[in-house]
Amino acid sequence: EAQVTQNPRYLITVTGKKLTVTCSQNMNHEYMSWYRQDPGLGLRQIYYSMNVEVTDKGDVPEGYKVSRKEKRNFPLILESPSPNQTSLYFCASRPVMGTYEQYFGPGTRLTVT
């Protein structure tokens, strides 16, 4: 089954404790990205990657890091999480040709206390 997976699905952590949210896709998509969703603000893009070793900032990159060492994986790293990063996070992938239809993971709900 074609899918985007994320782990963990739920995470509660404390300020300053480094964490990583993993994302993996099995569709051989070149493009992967991370979004956060907040009430009243909608979904906003954090980072994206056009291919292995190619990453770039989205609209709200502050406080986040990413890496793309393999085509299927695109982890999101919060090196020193703060309460304002409490949010629902989505990973997405799509091809870079054709319809560009985007597929989303199930989401990770992060709470930083």
Add this chain to the structure above:
Amino acid sequence: KQEVTQIPAALSVPEGENLVLNCSFTDSAIYNLQWFRQDPGKGLTSLLLIQSSQREQTSGRLNASLDKSSGRSTLYIAASQPGDSATYLCAVRESGGGADGLTFGKGTHLIIQP
């Protein structure tokens, strides 16, 4: 900067009614437009994708139209059912370059009353 607006923000209708959700965008230079469904605590499920050269797409009881020149799209749901209750999101991908992310509206929260 592209802005996407969805009206209404919330809608509650009795089961069986036909309904229309609206999406407007400020910059008509889009590559495509995608409608998603989001259930509480869940991810986004793609419903329909319309390329900029298309006028509409249909899937079952759903029909999405696109009027690129006026910056509008509608999602028509026929014979609504309680299982259609969810938040519906509209997102546009802009033309030019492969690095574009999606610009989302804030969604329409739909409740279908049994």
